[in-house]
Amino acid sequence: MVKHIFILITSILLALSTEAQTVRGMIGNGAEHEPLIGATVQELGTQNGVITDVNGQFSLKLENRESKLVISYSGFIADTVNVDLSGMMHIMLEENASELEEVVVQASSTFLDDRESKHIEVITEAELTKAACCNLSESFETNASVDVSFTDAVSGAKTIRMLGLDGRYVQINRENVPNVRGLAGRYGLSYVPGTWVQSIDVGKGAGTVVNGFESMTGQINVELKKPESSEKVYLNGYANSFGRLEINANHARDINDQWSTALLFHSNYFNNEVDQNDDGFMDIPKGRQINVMNRYKYHGKNMESQIGFTVMRDEKAGGQLGFDFGDDFRTSAQYGFENNTTRAEVFGKTGLLFPHKPYKGWGFIYSASYLDIDGGFGRDNYQGTEKTLYGNVIFQNIIGNSFHQYKTGVSMLYDEFDEVYADSAFSRQEVVPGLYYEYTFSPGEKFTLLAGARTDFHNLYGTYFTPRLHSRFQFTENTTLRAAIGRGYRTPNTIVENSNILVSSRQLIIEENPESEVSWNMGGSLVTAVNIGDKKLNLIADYFYTMFENQLIYDMDQNASQLRVYNLRGKSYAHSFQLEGNYQFSDRFSAKAAYKLYDVQATINGELQEVPFNARDRFFVNGSYATKFDKWEADATLQWFGSKRLPDTSNKPAEFQRGSASPDFFLLNAQVSRGFRWGNIYIGSENLLGFTQDDPIIDSENPFSDNFDASLVWAPVAGRMVYAGFRYKIKG
Numbered sequence: 098m099v100k101h102i103f104i105l106i107t108s109i110l111l112a113l114s115t116e117a118q119t120v121r122g123m124i125g126n127g128a129e130h131e132p133l134i135g136a137t138v139q140e141l142g143t144q145n146g147v148i149t150d151v152n153g154q155f156s157l158k159l160e161n162r163e164s165k166l167v168i169s170y171s172g173f174i175a176d177t178v179n180v181d182l183s184g185m186m187h188i189m190l191e192e193n194a195s196e197l198e199e200v201v202v203q204a205s206s207t208f209l210d211d212r213e214s215k216h217i218e219v220i221t222e223a224e225l226t227k228a229a230c231c232n233l234s235e236s237f238e239t240n241a242s243v244d245v246s247f248t249d250a251v252s253g254a255k256t257i258r259m260l261g262l263d264g265r266y267v268q269i270n271r272e273n274v275p276n277v278r279g280l281a282g283r284y285g286l287s288y289v290p291g292t293w294v295q296s297i298d299v300g301k302g303a304g305t306v307v308n309g310f311e312s313m314t315g316q317i318n319v320e321l322k323k324p325e326s327s328e329k330v331y332l333n334g335y336a337n338s339f340g341r342l343e344i345n346a347n348h349a350r351d352i353n354d355q356w357s358t359a360l361l362f363h364s365n366y367f368n369n370e371v372d373q374n375d376d377g378f379m380d381i382p383k384g385r386q387i388n389v390m391n392r393y394k395y396h397g398k399n400m401e402s403q404i405g406f407t408v409m410r411d412e413k414a415g416g417q418l419g420f421d422f423g424d425d426f427r428t429s430a431q432y433g434f435e436n437n438t439t440r441a442e443v444f445g446k447t448g449l450l451f452p453h454k455p456y457k458g459w460g461f462i463y464s465a466s467y468l469d470i471d472g473g474f475g476r477d478n479y480q481g482t483e484k485t486l487y488g489n490v491i492f493q494n495i496i497g498n499s500f501h502q503y504k505t506g507v508s509m510l511y512d513e514f515d516e517v518y519a520d521s522a523f524s525r526q527e528v529v530p531g532l533y534y535e536y537t538f539s540p541g542e543k544f545t546l547l548a549g550a551r552t553d554f555h556n557l558y559g560t561y562f563t564p565r566l567h568s569r570f571q572f573t574e575n576t577t578l579r580a581a582i583g584r585g586y587r588t589p590n591t592i593v594e595n596s597n598i599l600v601s602s603r604q605l606i607i608e609e610n611p612e613s614e615v616s617w618n619m620g621g622s623l624v625t626a627v628n629i630g631d632k633k634l635n636l637i638a639d640y641f642y643t644m645f646e647n648q649l650i651y652d653m654d655q656n657a658s659q660l661r662v663y664n665l666r667g668k669s670y671a672h673s674f675q676l677e678g679n680y681q682f683s684d685r686f687s688a689k690a691a692y693k694l695y696d697v698q699a700t701i702n703g704e705l706q707e708v709p710f711n712a713r714d715r716f717f718v719n720g721s722y723a724t725k726f727d728k729w730e731a732d733a734t735l736q737w738f739g740s741k742r743l744p745d746t747s748n749k750p751a752e753f754q755r756g757s758a759s760p761d762f763f764l765l766n767a768q769v770s771r772g773f774r775w776g777n778i779y780i781g782s783e784n785l786l787g788f789t790q791d792d793p794i795i796d797s798e799n800p801f802s803d804n805f806d807a808s809l810v811w812a813p814v815a816g817r818m819v820y821a822g823f824r825y826k827i828k829g
Contacts, residue, residue, distance in 0.1 A: 118162040119542045122186030123154045124170070131325060131396075133190065134296065135208075135221060136170040141177065150210050150219070156542050158574050206721075207240070209624060209637065210298075214537070214545040214569040215305070216579050216622045216639060218242060220297040227721065227732040228768060229781060229820050230291030231335060231343055231365070233277075233319065238766055238783075239734050241677055241691035241717040242299050243317075246710075249597035250793040250807040250814045251415050251434050251474075253382045254283050260301065260314040260641050260673035261695030261711055265594055266587070266616070268304055268312035271319045273489075274444055274464045275309065279512060280483040281440070281468055283596050288409055288440065290363035290388060292333045292345040295320045302641050303565045303583020303618045306533045306549035307491060307504055310563045313585035313616045314643055314671075324349050324359035324394040324403075330827040332776075337820035339381060340369035356395055363388040370418050373816050374789065376797040378807070380815040382415025382434060383422065398452060404445035411438045413472075417800065426473045432800035434600065436472035456499060460491040474599040475801065477519040479592065486511040502537040508553075518592050518599075527588060528556045533563075543571040553586075558613040561586045575633070580621035587614050589649040591662055598653070598660045601806040608663040615646040620673075629680070637677045645669040648699065653709065653744035655702040658803060667700025685725075690718040707742040710811055712761075714739035726772070733767040741811045746795075753795050753804045759811040762788050776825040787817040 124136040132153020139146030140157065141164055149155045157166075162182065169175040173190040180186075206224035210217040220240060228238040234255040237243035244258040257264035269277035269285070277285035297319050304312035322331075327349035335343040342365065349359040366385045373380055392405030414422045417431040426433030442464060449459040468483040491506040512527040533551030538544075546568050553561040565583030572578065589611050598605065620641030626633040648669045652661040672695070679689035693715040697708045707713075716737040723730045741759045768781030790812040796804040 118159040118182065119156060120159060120166070120180050120182055120186065121154070121156045121184075121542075122188055123152070124149050124168060125153055125187070125189050126173075126326070127189035127191045131323075133170050133173070134219075136168060136173075136190070139167045139169075141165040141167050147211070148208060150212050154212060156212060158542070211577070212545075214547045214567040214579065215300050215581065216302060217298050217300040220299065222295055225291055225294060225297075226770070226779075226824070227730075228734075228766060229335065229337075229783065229822070230294075232287045232291055233289035233294070234286035236291055236294065236297060239719050239732065240299065241675065241689070241693070241719075242301065244715070247810055247814060248283065248808075249600045250380075250790075250810050251378060251382065251600040252436070252596060253384070253413065253415065254596060255286060256283065257286065258711070260618075260643060261671045261697040262314050262643060263594075265589075266313040266315075266585075266643075268308065268316045269319075270308060270316065272321060272446075273308055273318060274462060275311070275485075275487055275510075276319070278311070279468070279485065279590060280470060280481045280514065280516075280593050281438075282590060283593050284411070284436070284438065287386075288388065288411065288438075289319060290345060290361070292331065292347065292363065293321050293361050293390065295322045295327075301622070301639060302581045302620055303567075303585060305547075306535055306551040306563055306565050307489075307506070309508065309510070310531070310551060310553050310561050310586045312583075313587060313614075314618060314641070321390075321392075322347060322349070322359065322361070324357035324392055325351070325396065327359055328826045328828055330825070332825040333822060335820060335822035337818050339367070339371050339815070339818055341365060341367040341384075343822075352393075355397055356393060358391070358393045361390040361392075368422075371815060372418060374791075374793070374814070376792070376794055377417055378432075378794055378797055378800075379415050379418060379420075382413045384411070384413045385422075386411040399450050400448065401450065402445070402447040404443070406443045407441070409438070409440045411440075412436070416475075427476055427478060432475050432805075434472070434474055436470065438471075439469045440466065442466035456502065457494045458492075460489075460493075462489045462491070463487065474596075477599065479516075479518050479599070481514070481516040481593065484511075484513040500538065500540045502539070503535060505532075505534045507532045512588075514590070516592055518605075523592065525557065529553050529561075531561075545569040555613070558586075558588070561613075575626035577624045578621065579624075582617070582619040585616050585618065589614055591649070595651055595660060595662075597808045597810070598651070601808045602801075602803050603653075603658060603660045603806065603808070606659055606661045608661060611649050611662070612647055612664050614648050616643055616648070617646070618643045632681055634678055634680045637675075639673075639675050641673045643671040643673075645699075650699060650701060652701050653808075654706075657744070657746040657749045657806075665700065666703070668705055669699040671698075672696040686720070686722045688718070688720040690716075692716050709742050709744050712739045712741045728772050730770045730772070730777075731768070733765065736764045738762055738764070738812075743809060743811065746809075749795075749804060753806075755795070755809055759790075762812055764788065764813070775827075776823065778821070778823045780819070780821040782820070783818045784813050784815070785817060789813050789816050 124133045136149045138155045145160055147155050147157050165177050167177050206221050230236050248254045248256050259267050300316040304316040331347035333345040344364050346362045351357045364387050368383050371380045388409040390407040395402040413436040415434040420431045420433040426435050444464040447461045451457045464487045466485045470481045473479050489508040493504045495502050508531045510529040514525050516523040531553035535549030538546040548566050550564045563584050567581045569579050622639035624637050626635050648665040655661050674694045677691035681687045697711050698705055699708050719734045721732045739761050746754045765785040766783050770777045770779035793810050793814050795806040
């Protein structure tokens with residue numbers, strides 16, 4: 098019976114895909130033969146159109162099979178072509194050599210990748226420039242799916258949350274190479290300059306098995322600017338009212354017909370002591386960073402390859418007023434915080450191409466990195482080193498025809514950790530070889546099924562089996578349903594992931610050896626559009642459920658003077674629901690709004706209860722306006738955070754106790770920019786309403802006492818900040 102139903106459904110889907118007047122294709126750069134992301138494909142004489150995805154590909158259901166397509170992309174000569182429904186169209190645009198003939202195209206700065214079976218939102222460079230975007234942690238201010246907050250009142254570290262859970266459960270890659278993880282988990286977001294970023298893919302739920310087993314609640318993949326397609330010169334200067342200065346410089350050029358290179362530079366400096374709440378502590382730590390990347394790209398007929406290296410030095414000094422770079426926090430009379438990080442990495446990719454079989458290919462991704470952290474909190478020192486090797490060999494092909502595609506390969510992950518905190522030392526070595534297979538069934542435009550599984554052999558925790566399933570069904574031209582389920586694993590890093598707790602007098606008690614964290618994630622999304630007048634209201638509703646088989650619990654409730662760490666003894670889960678709508682009121686003005694509901698519970702201190710510092714309800718609204726030719730642009734984002742549960746402090750003296758929950762609050766960010774032929778200038782403000790948490794540090798006058806605690810942070814510590822800057826570009 099089930100077999101017959103499956104055959105019937107498959108036959109119907111095949112029939113639908115045959116009858117649909119759908120054209121598919123890829124838009125590329127005629128000179129470089131590289132895909133163009135965000136190119137506009139429109140049916141001639143209609144409002145029917147799409148933009149190309151991250152692979153330069155598009156799929157468009159035609160109103161008339163005899164129509165022509167108008168292809169346009171900023172900086173390229175627009176083209177009108179005849180439709181070919183017999184197969185995949187390949188259209189190459191030529192760069193416009195004349196500024197006077199340049200075609201100006203306005204496209205969405207964020208979009209849901211319609212061709213993907215996974216729920217993936219693409220944040221383009223145009224969206225990133227709507228905010229200051231000094232680094233990756235500040236790149237999500239205009240995005241509703243990712244929440245960003247500070248971890249404590251001293252270190253200045255920022256963390257993200259997705260699906261209501263901490264960012265440590267999100268797999269963060271840079272061009273499909275594991276990046277923000279391990280000892281870089283807490284500060285790593287600030288190590289990726291925003292001016293280096295070309296686009297960000299934000300995926301909810303379990304990810305693809307090709308990229309590993311660590312994705313538990315989502316994936317963030319950062320695409321950096323490419324040597325072959327970046328501006329010849331890009332300069333960005335930034336300054337804010339707190340005294341932070343930043344300079345960024347990118348340079349890209351062709352070495353010859355096959356080789357190109359890019360040099361990316363970032364530096365920031367902040368040496369002011371900001372104490373707006375007069376508690377004797379710096380609201381923001383002093384900081385200085387130098388970050389350099391150099392990468393090379395080779396493009397041949399049968400092979401593409403790239404290799405690069407990056408070196409970074411980041412120094413932070415905070416705590417009580419007067420503490421400075423180079424001071425010894427162990428002997429200083431003031432409470433000092435120090436974090437000096439050095440990171441170096443060599444990375445690359447190589448692909449073997451089959452020009453007459455574009456569906457077939459070999460790929461090899463690799464990375465070798467070294468991270469060193471030297472710092473401390475108060476009188477306790479922290480030192481950590483991490484050495485990581487990563488390799489992934491991928492083969493892709495079809496089975497018979499393009500309806501059946503697969504990827505398979507082997508990977509290797511090697512991590513070596515050495516940590517010292519106070520008088521305790523922690524070391525471990527992880528060796529994890531793995532193999533995987535992923536199959537995609539795509540009989541037409543309406544249906545896609547992606548099923549994958551991988552097996553990894555962990556030298557410490559045994560065998561990991563990771564199954565994942567994604568499906569996509571397009572009911573109508575405007576309505577698409579996605580569903581997914583998958584398993585994920587990760588190794589917790591007890592000290593670094595609780596660096597906020599170290600900025601307190603709490604005693605760290607690790608009750609047992611941490612085990613590998615294991616979770617299941619399931620859910621999906623419904624995307625639809627409703628006609629309102631001559632415009633469409635785009636609606637996205639998604640729901641995801643995360644359930645932990647094992648989780649490392651950080652218990653701040655059992656005793657306000659302790660942080661107790663132990664493996665899960667009961668249930669732990671998270672329900673996440675988000676409803677988002679966006680509407681283009683006119684050619685110049687658009688708005689989007691989202692409501693998020695989180696129910697995040699874990700067994701803490703023997704009781705199933707809400708996880709601290711997580712707002713159950715959140716609301717987000719963003720508006721964007723631009724004049725003709727983007728001469729003037731304005732953008733504003735308002736966020737409302739509902740009440741958050743706070744850890745129990747009832748066993749502290751009365752004057753040092755805090756309430757059981759925080760109040761709700763609003764945050765407002767805004768920016769205005771003025772465009773010129775050479776770039777633009779911008780001015781903006783973060784936390785424009787000036788909301789801050791009252792008394793974020795408990796017993797700040799006695800930082801070496803038993804009651805000192807700077808970890809109970811649920812809102813901004815610093816108030817209104819105003820910034821200004823410029824972006825200067827010379828196209829390649």
